[in-house]
Amino acid sequence: DAGVTQSPTHLIKTRGQQVTLRCSPKSGHDTVSWYQQALGQGPQFIFQYYEEEERQRGNFPDRFSGHQFPNYSSELNVNALLLGDSALYLCASTAGGRIGETQYFGPGTRLLVL
Amino acid sequence: DQQVKQNSPSLSVQEGRISILNCDYTNSMFDYFLWYKKYPAEGPTFLISISSIKDKNEDGRFTVFLNKSAKHLSLHIVPSQPGDSAVYFCAASARYSNYQLIWGAGTKLIIKP
Numbered sequence A: 001d002a003g004v005t006q007s008p009t010h011l012i013k014t015r016g017q018q019v020t021l022r023c024s025p026k027s028g029h030d031t032v033s034w035y036q037q038a039l040g041q042g043p044q045f046i047f048q049y050y051e052e053e054e055r056q057r058g059n060f061p062d063r064f065s066g067h068q069f070p071n072y073s074s075e076l077n078v079n080a081l082l083l084g085d086s087a088l089y090l091c092a093s094t095a096g097g098r099i100g101e102t103q104y105f106g107p108g109t110r111l112l113v114l
Numbered sequence B: 001d002q003q004v005k006q007n008s009p010s011l012s013v014q015e016g017r018i019s020i021l022n023c024d025y026t027n028s029m030f031d032y033f034l035w036y037k038k039y040p041a042e043g044p045t046f047l048i049s050i051s052s053i054k055d056k057n058e059d060g061r062f063t064v065f066l067n068k069s070a071k072h073l074s075l076h077i078v079p080s081q082p083g084d085s086a087v088y089f090c091a092a093s094a095r096y097s098n099y100q101l102i103w104g105a106g107t108k109l110i111i112k113p
Helices: none
Strands: A005-007 A010-013 A019-024 A031-037 A044-050 A053-057 A064-068 A074-078 A087-094 A109-113 B010-014 B019-025 B032-038 B045-051 B056-059 B062-067 B072-077 B086-093 B107-112
Touching (some): A031 A074, A044 A064, B045 B072
Parallel strands (some): A010 A109
Antiparallel strands (some): A005 A019, A019 A074, A087 A109, B032 B045
16 A cells, blocks of 8 residues: 655755646545645645645645645646745645544655755 | 754653654644654655644553643654664645645654663
8 A cells, every 4th residue: 555655755956937736645545735844844735635625724825836736646836946945845644634633644855946 | 933842852761761753733624644754875764743632642661742732742652672773754734735744843752782
C-alpha cells in the first residue's frame, strides 16, 4: 500500500520563476492538503482540495494555487517566486475531507529560491 | 502572532527515563490537539490526539495531558527509547475553522543511550 508520494524531492529556482509540485495521496484517500514549512518552524496550512475544488485556504497570497485531478492527485503551483518561498512543501492526505486528525504526510519537496 | 508555542527547541533524555514535551496555546477556541513526530527526510507522522472534553489520553508509552485553564498540553513518553529521537510537533485546531491545524515550531528530542 503506497503512502503519500511527492515529486520532485528537491528543486532550485530563481526569483520570479514559477514552480509546480506534485502529490499523490495514500490509496483510498480523496482529500489533499498542502503545507509550507520554513526552516525552524512548524508547517503552515496553504490549502485543501476535495472533490477537485479548493475547499479551505490558509493565509497565503494568490501566487499560491493548486489543482486536484479526478484520480485525487494534486499539484501546487507558485508563481513569481520570492526568496521567502524557500521551504519544505508538505502534502498530506486524508479521507472524507476533514482537515484534522490522522493526516498522512509525504516526505515533502524542498524548494530553494535563489 | 504564534498561537501554538513549543518553547523548548530541543530536549535530551536518557534512554529508559521519561520524556516530557510541552506546548502552550493562546486561542481558547482550540478544541482538538494533536502530536506529530517527524524523522529527517520524512513527513510528520500522527502520534496521539486529545479532545478538549478530556484531560488525558493514553496510547501505549505515549500519554498526552491537557490543562485547559493553563492553555497547556504535554506529551509524556515512558520509557524513552532510542527510536523516539525525532522532532515532535504540537498542533491545535478548532471547529470554527473546520479544524485547520495550527502548528508549533517543534521540539527536537534526543534519547541518549
